[in-house]
Every structure is written in structure tokens, then in C-alpha cells.
Amino acid sequence: MSDKDKLLPNEDGKGPLRDISGKNNSVNAPWYFGTGFILFWMLLFFAVVIPLFYRLPLALIVEDGNDGEFIGERAYNTLNNLVNIGPKVPGSNNNEVDAALFLLNEIADIRNNLLEEYFTLEIDVQRTSGAHIYSNLLEVYQEVQNIVVKLSSKNSTSESYLLVNSHFDSVLTSPGAGDDGFMVATMLEILRVMATTKQHFEHPVVFLFNGDEEMGMQASHGFITQHKWAGNCKAVVNLDAGGSGGRDILFQTGPSHPWLANYYKKSAKHPFATTLAEEIFQAGLIPSDTDYRIFVQHGNIPGVDISQFTNGFIYHTKYDRTDVIPRGSIQNTGDNVLSLVRALANAPELYNVQAYETGNSIFFDFLGLFFVNYSEETGKNLNYSIAGVTLILIFISVWRMSAISCLSCCHVVQRLIFLLIIQIIALSLSLTLPLLVAYFFDSFGLSLTYFSSPYLLIGLYICPSLIGLTLPITIYYQSLQQNKLPSIYHLQLALHSWAILLSFLALGITAYGIRSVYILTFSIVFYTISLVINLLTTFHDRGYSWAGSVMSFQVIPYLYISYVIYIFIVAMTPINGRSGSASNPDTMIAVLAALGTVLSFGFLAPLINMFRRPSFVVLTLVLVSGITMYLASSTQIGFPYRPKTNSERVMYQHVRRIFYEYDGTISKDESGYLFNFQDRREERPFVGVNLTGSVRTRSECEKHMMCGMPLFDERWVHNRLEGMWLPRETIEPPFPTKLELLSKTVLENKRTVRFEFRLTAPQYVSLFIEPYKDDFVTISNWTFSQTYLKNPPAYPLSYHIYITYGSHSPTIEFMLELSKPNGDFKVPLFQLGVSAHSLGHKGDVISEKFATTFPYYAVVVHWPSEYQRHIF
């Protein structure tokens, strides 16, 4: 056997594997090659992944007259005009009148240019009222607005419609360029192109411009449960945003309708999607929601959810403006959505959607270059067979090693098991070291240091993870003494054991039903290909030739995995600035960075042992980590907030709170500012603002129902968003709130009492209701949803009914029936909190002061609020 001759040590000790001690058989290269090797891969990420991640097409301009194409320039101008209206809160004049008129004018313009021989265009303005349970509260809405346009081909008789949705309202603090004006402008341009191009489509397309998403997805609920066209809508394309100015991502499909991903594949010009995003989003790990869920849940239709997500720092702030959006971004989204809408509007599946409910799919794009999708079933088979084939090939390789080195198979397997243990240690270290960094930084009050300087992540988490990945194998390799097995085989076995580890993980996670395991399979399959090549070519026996094949095949999974993880780091970093103070947000970023490092470097990191002085690589990594940690903790580079681009978010309300006792007397009437800090550092970066005299609201939460404050967001109650109360002089809310008890009647059964109330309040009002449970009082009936009554939220939350009025300020009459076993109704039975919010009033001194003294301060929720607590 000629190969065997080559491998055995020559008598003069000059064979290719002459030194089996593992000390001197490194590639003949200078000591810094090991470090250069790691650096090369890092640079590859910046040279390939980053440019492709941010790549945008050139926006088409009107003069070019590209017939039938999405014109980015026109959409951009439309967006600019919409944004100039300012913040568009449901119920405000901006939203209900100005924005609606703007849209109707745009639509009228499109209708004037309609190809009337080909298409019909119908417009309907819907004012809708209803209620739905969202999270732990009941959302009641009155007269919120939808502008609905139906475009149909004249020679088609299809009764199945395609729904396309975006919302034109915004939060109070933002003009809403990215969220969601961008998608509204995109939809208008798509409507214009489709209405003026001689291109037939089978199914009518319903364009829903909805006027209330931000208050709790009210308008989409009103449309899908009540509009005359809702029953015909068989699938939905939902368009929303958690950021702006990047590429649009398809992050939810179905559920259980894999054909939708097929149409995306066929049509999307700039594909961008991953199953991992869908699984993370649907697991509730992202504190956000879209109308897509309303359509799926209440309309029982499948669809696709497409969103902008980069630059989430400005989401819901006053900096969410048109000037931070490149025109190429709207061209990218427009190209994608126009062709997807055209494709779906011709999809035969729309005639009978239920027949195509055939399970979930796995889908992803490769660096934006192409799109891959297959069924979950195929995915399972792929994962199982790739893991199986890999294990078999590793067995063959082990057998071959034993044959060539004249050692028993048992001996080689022993080594393999030993290396497997080392790799398990490496895996654990590479995951825990970044977590330790996250833990220590946070325990010194230094969370979010990477918030404005994302490149710090390299030294903070990626280098520690690499240390974990390389240290055990380096120590092992360096300490190899006279071993019968050639030392190069030890390195091969190290990679084999990594493949075994990943294969078993892939098998386990697949069996658990997680589709995103395709990422592991991605990593394994390219190792397996190089393994086949090395076995066929006997590269395994020629020094480090085999490593060349491993490295070249790892380029693809390396680029892909780092790309996928980068998507999540871009998406999650801004969210960490508003995810509350209860837990350390760095943990998630550390886990992401560690997973990315482990999966992209798993087959590469051990290869530093090919070069001389691999311990030098580990030392370099330690040094880079150390310097970065110093910069992050002790210099301005690591300070978390930057004006305009990376602002801190603080919400505040001007509150007057009045406590009415059982006998109607007032026990408390005070005014103050209520701050809710949204980040882990809370008020500490809030420098320049005098908070003397303020108290934490946490102490109030123990004493009063819902903390005795107008906490209309339940996240504030659990102290996830820490609150502070700063007393100030009495304020007079612009719209006073009045609660009247109209009647109190004991019913015939003597165990139930009925209260009737009349409430006069501003357009946004919360009712908190809590019966005295100690006396076994229960609410047996009321004016509101019976489903919600029977499913009360868990303590410390009380019943919470959030009421939004789209057109005018309400007078609400409602009834409550309370039951009590002993029938004694002459004592306190329940607490009723009324929290009412008016739109911001201008010129408040303190907000001006904040803006000048605290430039990092982004979100000013300028609600003048009134809170009344009553006992009946």
C-alpha cells in the first residue's frame, strides 16, 4: 500500500509525518500566520457579508418612464408628503382628516389615470367599531378609519381577493416615515403601476390603508371582522416596520401554507427571509406584533408578513423621518412587493386556499442572492440523512486511519472519544465566556456598551467565544507526547468530533420540531463534502492538504451563518434599548454572538494548530478582548447613547391623580411627572435633569391596584419598565374626566348588584376594574366582552379595558354586575380606576428643558393624563 509507506516515519525521520509528537509538523509558515488566519475570516465577513447585507438597488426615476415598473422616486416623494403631515395618532386631526384626505387625493389621481377598458377601481372609507382581546387587555375601539381600494381586472370573475395591508397612523412621538408611511407609499405606487399597466391579473386586489395599528391593531380587526370585502380576502400581504431604510425581510409566512413561500421565491427580485426569524417572532421573543396576527387569527386567512427592520434605533421616535431612508430602500421593497402581489393575484391556490394547508416550510435567502425553500418534511429528511451520512463517513475515515497507521480501530476510536470530550468542553466554554462578560458588565451597571458602537461586539463577545473554541484543542495538541497516532490525525479527529457533535445536536433539535436547525445542517453538509473529497483524493495522508479542502468548503457556511446572526444582532440591539430593566439585555446579544462564532468558526478554529505557536493566537484574542473591555467600560466609546442616532428612550406623562374613597371623599389629589425608563440603565444616563424629590413607583404598586397610576401599558406594572414619580404643581388636563354613578340596584336573587355608570373622557381611556376578592366578590356580568370577563388577566394585573375613539371624545355608559355570596352590598365591593389621556399640549416648560439638557433623550410621550381611583 503505497500511501502507507508515505506515512510511516522514515528511518532518517524525514517523512511527511516524521514527527508524530505533534511539535514540529506545522505548516512551514511564520508564527503570525495563526493570527492572520483568524483575521482573514473576520475580514471575509466585512468584505462579503456587510456589503451584501446593505446592498440596495438604484431607485428608478419618473423620467425614465419604465412602464409597468415600480418607480422608487415617485414613491419616495409620496412618502415625503405623507410624513410632512406630522405624527398621526388615531383620533387626531392629522390622522382622521389630513392623512385620510391625502390618501384619497392620491387614489383619486390614480383613478383618473386608470386603464378603464381593463380595470375597475372601487374606493370605500370604512368607519368601524368593535373590540378584541389583545395580550391581557380588552381593546375597545369606536369609529376607527380604513381607506380601502379594490382593483379588479374587467375580464375576470374571481370572487377570491388578495389583501394588501399597511397602516398610515403613527405613534404620538413620531411622524412615522419608516413605521409605516414607507409601506403606505409603497402600496400607493404599486396600486398606481397595476392600475395603469396592461397586465392582466386574475384575482381582485384589496389595498387596505388602515388608520389604527399603533393603538392596538384596531383598524385591521375592524376590517377583517366587518368589512363587506373581508370574506372574499383569501390571503394577505402585510407590510409593516420595526426600523427603516434597509432591505425588507419576509419574516412570517403561512401558517402551514408552504405555497406562499414558493410565490415569494418565484417573484422576489431581492429575496431576504429566514425561518429562524419566523420561529423567534412566533415564540414571542420580540416584544412586537403586527396586523398579520389579526388577519390570521380573526380572518382565518394565511399570508406573508414583510417588514423593514434595520436602524430600529429611530423606530417610534421623532427621528423616524424620510431623510434617513435611502431611495434604494423603497425601490427594493417596491420591486419585491409589486412582483409578489402580481404573482399572488394570479395564484390558482386563492380559489381554494384550505386545500393547500399542507404544513410549514423552511425558507431562507443566501446573502440576498437567491432564495431556498422546502417543506418541513423534506427538511427533516435532509437533516436526518445528512447527519447519518456524516456519521458513516466519519466511521470510514476512522477505520482508514487505523489501517494506515497500523493501529487498532479501538485505539483510534478512543482518541476520537477523547477529542469529542474536548470539543464538548470547547463548545461549553465558547458559549459561557461571552455570557460571563455580559454578566460582569451588567453587574457593574455597564450594560448596553455596544449600543452605539456595534464593532465592540467583536472584542466583547466574539473573541471570548473564540478563546473558548480554540483553547482546549490547542492545549491538547500542544501537549501531545509520543503518540502512536500521527499528530495530523488528531486534528482531523478534532474536526470529526465537531461534526459528530453538530450531527447529534441537529438530530435532537429536528426531533424536537425546530425548523431553524437547517443552519446546523448547513454547517455539517459542507464539512461532509470536504470529507468525501479528502477520502477520495487521499488528501488525508498528505500533510495538511486536507485542511485546504475543509477551508474552501467552509467559506459558504461561514458566510451564511455570520449573515444570519448579523440579521439578528441588527434587529435586536435597538430593541435592547427598550426591553425594560428587569433583565440584562446583553445576555441575548452575547448568546447571538456566541452562537454565530461557534457555528461559523467550529470547523475552522482548530486549524490554528496547523501553524506554529497557536498559543500566540489565543493570547492575541485575550489581548483584543481586554482592550475592548477597557474601551467599553471606561471611555466614551462605550457610552450607550448618542443624540439622534442611538437615543435613550424615556416615556413620560404629566399626571394628575385623584383618589376617591368609598364615601366619595377625596383622600389624594396630586400632580406629577411619571417617567417610565425603558432600558436597563434606567435614570442613570438621565443627566442634567433634576430628579430631586422623585420616588420609585414600585412602592406604590404594593399599595394600589395597578400601582395607582395611569399605566396603560401592562409592561409598566411588573416593573419591567421602571417608573419614577416626580411631584410638580397641579396640572389641569385639557379634557377633564367625569365618572358618574347613575344607579346601584340589588337584583332579585339578592346575591347580585348592578351598577350603571356614565363616563365623559378624552379619546383614549383605560378602565381598571378589580373586585375585592377577600370578600369573594366577582363580576358576573358587564357591558364588555364576555370572553374577557371569563378570562381575567393574572395578578397583579386587573381587568383592563382600553378604549380608543377614532372621531370624537366619548360619553360612555356601561354596566357592571357584581355577585357576592353573603349578599352584603353596603360595604366596598370593587375598585375602579379611570386613566384618561389627551393629546399633547404644547409649551410645557419641563419638556423643553429636557430636550436641551439631555440630548440623548428621544421619546417624549407627552400625554397629559388624569387618573381617578374610585371605590364602590
Ligand SMILES: [Zn+2]
Ligand atoms: Zn407599524
